[in-house]
Amino acid sequence: MTKSQKERISNIILFVVLTLGAILILFPIAWMICTALKSAPEIAMYPPKLLPEKPMFENFIIAWQKAPFTKYTINTLIIVFFTIIGNVFVNSFVSYGFAKVDFAGKNILFTCILATMMIPGFITLVPTYVIFSKLHWVNTYLPLIVPAFFGNAFHIFMMRQFYMTIPIELTEAARIDGAGHFYIWGKLMMPLVKPVMATIALIAFKGAWSDFQGPLLYLSDRNMYTLQLGLQVFKGQGFTEWNYLMAVSFLSMIPILILFFCFQNYFIEGMNVGGAVK
Template structure:
């Protein structure tokens, strides 16, 4: 009986393992299929960037270029004034990253480690501003910046960053809450001010969260279309997203140059994320209250 029971148990576990393998294989195939489906627009973008305009306009469309035109990238860069637009975009993104890191970490430090009357109320009030759509404040902001004579400059796109962003303040504040108060007290005993503690202790310890803020801000500034469209009226000050519109005409759109330019504009953000993805994931996990 014991031999039969052992054999029965063996067949049961073997059958169970087989079912698990089949289930994992099916799940893997489904995930691969979904991934390929999601990558189709990217492949169409790459294929279009390597075609001639005549081939793009042919029907039915082809997924693989008949002839590869690498010169589309060179021509898109030169015709689209990409050097100037890239420098403008880097300037906006650089100022945005610095301002958001300084402002958001400074405000978050106050909410996380400094006790003052009304702290929780002000923090809740700040979070409530996240419920207001940005489009609601678009016209009042434009009127205000117009009265400041800032329209036509980079100031409306850079100065607001020095006043903080609610979500990023919340993110970094959650990270600061996980840092022991004993470190703050030790710094105070050594005569350190709040400014010194914030700059020399909190920011270095919050490196993963700071990287998250930097990536989010850089991506937002790099891909910003609406802001420059509203406030910038000189072609020499356009960023990449506005500059790409030069390939769209009233009668025809140069799709091969537009797709090539879009791919080149997309690569820095993708490279930045993959380079810092370890810090990004770590910062998001700790800020959300999960570790490991």
């Protein structure tokens, strides 16, 4: 077998594997869209059918009017905005310190921060709820926003790795000219780390936009519900309006898809460079 034949076979195998992977990823989305376009009797049919006999596009309008989803979307955007601000700026500044500033115990402290990534999130649910309850933050957005301003181990790691790729001579020259760390971070470093900042912003947006557990735990006032929490309106005792639930679920996916396609180049570059160990 010649080299060209081997390459051809490997390309065919790669194409088949990638095609199967794409089908596995896209099929649930296709099922969700088709379910959103069905009537209730069609959904209850057995065996189930993928395509609706008569697409009911009005399901999207009816579903959106079933609850104040516009208000829920605004509530979600408020949380998302402050979550992105906290994640981008706090993690950027902390990671700059680990990458470009020498101080005693830096490596030990960085290792301790990375070690927190091994702690399962559900272990901290009860302690954090008790703390926020004593602070009288329950039924406010503060428990969903404030943690973003205390750093994220994975984001700090990503940005620190990106900072490590920037020549130290740049910061040393600025220090010789009398620039302080705040100036170097804000004026010199921030413009250079746009790809990883965009990556962190996308991850933070996706996490805050899709969060269900946090709002379920801390919010009880229906006027403060987020979009994901508002989806509960379609679930009753022993019955779920699957067509309306899938309709709003699909609409809630659109902002994430748009942002990813608009900033995918930044995202890929940020993941490649930010995840590289120097």
